[in-house]
Amino acid sequence: MKIMNCPLNGPRNISEFTCFGPVHDAVDAQSASDAAWCHYLFYQENKAGIIREWWRHTPSNYYFIAERHTVTDEIIATYSASELSRIENKS
Amino acid sequence: MMLNEGSPHAMPLTLLKYGLKRDYVPHREIPATPDLRRRYDVVIIGGGGHGLAAAHYLSKYHGIRNVAVLEKGYLAGGNTARNTTTIRSNYITNQSIRFYKEAVSLYEDMSHELNFNVMFSQRGQLTLAHSEATLRSFHLRAEMGKHHGTRISVVDPRQVKEICPHLNMDEGGQHEILGGLWHEDGGTARHDAVAWGYAAQAARRGVEIHQRTEVLGFDISGDKVSAIRTSRGTVSVGHVIQAAGGANQHVAKLAGIDMPIRCFPLQAMVTQPLKPFLHTLVSSANLHTYLMQSSRGEIVIGGGSDPYQLISTRSTLDIKEQLAHGAVQLFPFLHNVKLLRQWAGITDMTPDYTPIMGASPLRNYWLDCGWGTWGFKATPVAGKYLADTVANERVADILLPFSLGRFETMALINEMGATAASH
Ligand SMILES: Cc1cc2nc3c(=O)[nH]c(=O)nc-3n(C[C@H](O)[C@H](O)[C@H](O)COP(=O)(O)OP(=O)(O)OC[C@H]3O[C@@H](n4cnc5c(N)ncnc54)[C@H](O)[C@@H]3O)c2cc1C
Numbered sequence: 001m002k003i004m005n006c007p008l009n010g011p012r013n014i015s016e017f018t019c020f021g022p023v024h025d026a027v028d029a030q031s032a033s034d035a036a037w038c039h040y041l042f043y044q045e046n047k048a049g050i051i052r053e054w055w056r057h058t059p060s061n062y063y064f065i066a067e068r069h070t071v072t073d074e075i076i077a078t079y080s081a082s083e084l085s086r087i088e089n090k091s
Numbered sequence: 092m093m094l095n096e097g098s099p100h101a102m103p104l105t106l107l108k109y110g111l112k113r114d115y116v117p118h119r120e121i122p123a124t125p126d127l128r129r130r131y132d133v134v135i136i137g138g139g140g141h142g143l144a145a146a147h148y149l150s151k152y153h154g155i156r157n158v159a160v161l162e163k164g165y166l167a168g169g170n171t172a173r174n175t176t177t178i179r180s181n182y183i184t185n186q187s188i189r190f191y192k193e194a195v196s197l198y199e200d201m202s203h204e205l206n207f208n209v210m211f212s213q214r215g216q217l218t219l220a221h222s223e224a225t226l227r228s229f230h231l232r233a234e235m236g237k238h239h240g241t242r243i244s245v246v247d248p249r250q251v252k253e254i255c256p257h258l259n260m261d262e263g264g265q266h267e268i269l270g271g272l273w274h275e276d277g278g279t280a281r282h283d284a285v286a287w288g289y290a291a292q293a294a295r296r297g298v299e300i301h302q303r304t305e306v307l308g309f310d311i312s313g314d315k316v317s318a319i320r321t322s323r324g325t326v327s328v329g330h331v332i333q334a335a336g337g338a339n340q341h342v343a344k345l346a347g348i349d350m351p352i353r354c355f356p357l358q359a360m361v362t363q364p365l366k367p368f369l370h371t372l373v374s375s376a377n378l379h380t381y382l383m384q385s386s387r388g389e390i391v392i393g394g395g396s397d398p399y400q401l402i403s404t405r406s407t408l409d410i411k412e413q414l415a416h417g418a419v420q421l422f423p424f425l426h427n428v429k430l431l432r433q434w435a436g437i438t439d440m441t442p443d444y445t446p447i448m449g450a451s452p453l454r455n456y457w458l459d460c461g462w463g464t465w466g467f468k469a470t471p472v473a474g475k476y477l478a479d480t481v482a483n484e485r486v487a488d489i490l491l492p493f494s495l496g497r498f499e500t501m502a503l504i505n506e507m508g509a510t511a512a513s514h
Contacts, residue, residue: 001408001409002407002409014409015409018398019398019399019400021353021400034499034500035499038498038499038501041442041498042351042442042498043349043350043351043498044351044353045353046340046341046352046353046354046400046402048341048402051400053399068399070354070400070401070402070403071401071402071403072403073401073403073405
């Protein structure tokens with residue numbers, strides 16, 4: 001059994017969670033070009049290393065962020081989505 | 092036991108002498124890896140089924156023989172050797188059915204074509220419906236398939252029972268079988284033999300197969316690749332075909348090409364050998380499980396991809412439990428059977444469950460990518476038309492819908508429903 005640490009519910013079996021794929025920038029729906037839409041919809045991070053993803057604890061319908069290593073299958077960190085903007089403002 | 096000349100177990104002395112003779116050269120179907128030449132007309136990245144099939148078609152039908160296949164590991168050690176060998180053409184869209192139908196017919200003739208027994212066994216594929224919604228999608232697939240002249244029909248529970256008498260119909264239960272999609276053209280072949288057969292044919296015509304040769308980068312001038320840097324030196328090149336399986340997104344990136352691909356593991360497992368009882372391929376989308384019996388008697392069990400992306404071939408107990416659950420639901424008497432082996436491959440998944448083939452932003456760089464969990468069946472047809480494309484320097488008509496450009500024009504070819512659980 002693999003354990004994921006939910007920022008809201010604490011450590012739970014990973015079967016209780018659903019992955020929603022890498023975090024990526026939204027496009028401006030009014031002004032985005034076809035190419036920008038295409039990139040937004042279909043081109044996602046596939047790095048061999050640490051990626052940042054949206055996850056959900058399904059029974060409580062709580063969405064949050066996880067940092068995961070795509071080669072070692074380690075979960076590095078999990079935190080609430082509100083921290084995301086803080087991290088992005090810093091970098 | 093005494094061995095003597097008359098015993099069928101004795102190695103005749105003359106044979107031993109023959110083998111030890113100084114001028115005896117053992118027959119090798121695939122020559123040892125030679126030194127790299129300075130230049131090749133065509134370099135194929137990836138010595139899996141797809142790359143080797145392309146090499147065969149280039150050398151046999153287009154007279155292009157100054158060809159190198161570069162394989163970072165050993166021959167067919169990627170997804171080709173890990174797949175569960177379902178061959179079928181029961182897809183949903185016109186473009187896919189047309190393409191995979193030709194794939195199936197090339198398998199029908201493959202042992203002849205390669206003079207190598209690939210053990211193609213066209214035993215039919217039965218996909219099960221446990222809900223009305225699934226049955227409706229089966230009607231759509233059956234009508235599409237009939238329109239293209241493939242053998243496919245929707246069958247009722249009585250016919251399901253006739254085709255596969257050992258199935259648990261689960262009448263009144265949670266997973267009651269309400270009907271099936273019966274695809275008589277479906278079958279399996281031996282994956283190693285397919286790769287080996289293409290490799291042997293290509294090698295006979297002069298294609299060089301370089302194992303343990305990893306592509307590390309490209310020299311690009313203008314809109315063309317001029318040279319490929321490998322772990323064994325740099326070669327200049329006329330054309331490149333990329334067929335790197337699970338590494339497709341990363342290899343393309345080395346050439347500066349972005350691909351809408353993410354890597355997901357796909358796992359499978361086999362049981363101990365049993366008496367033959369399962370004479371068709373059986374699959375259930377609702378249970379995310381499919382089964383077939385190999386010619387050794389083992390039950391091969393596979394299902395859906397891992398739930399999150401990963402560039403690793405580790406296996407998990409979660410998926411094994413899920414597969415075992417599906418298998419025991421369909422065939423309860425399997426509950427005591429032991430598992431012999433389990434494994435995973437890294438699959439290169441596209442957003443629409445359809446491959447990416449043909450042109451790239453570089454004029455002499457051709458793609459055979461995005462084969463995800465469904466590309467073994469396409470080995471011959473992809474090889475044939477990639478070779479055709481390179482020889483004519485023009486994308487073959489049948490490949491045009493599968494272009495990398497389809498994402499920008501939103502001309503996706505959605506095969507998720509016909510692919511996610513059956514491959
Ligand atoms: C468990 C599992 C079950 C499957 N079941 C089915 C099925 O039932 N039916 C079906 O049709 N498909 C199935 N598939 C999918 C199928 O296996 C693949 O789509 C198909 O084998 C792809 O063949 P390929 O030759 O393109 O890739 P591969 O066989 O993966 O070959 C690519 C090769 O490229 C090499 N390579 C990678 N990077 C480099 C580099 N930088 N330099 C040099 N070489 C490199 C790799 O080592 C590899 O050998 C399954 C896959 C898995 C994992």
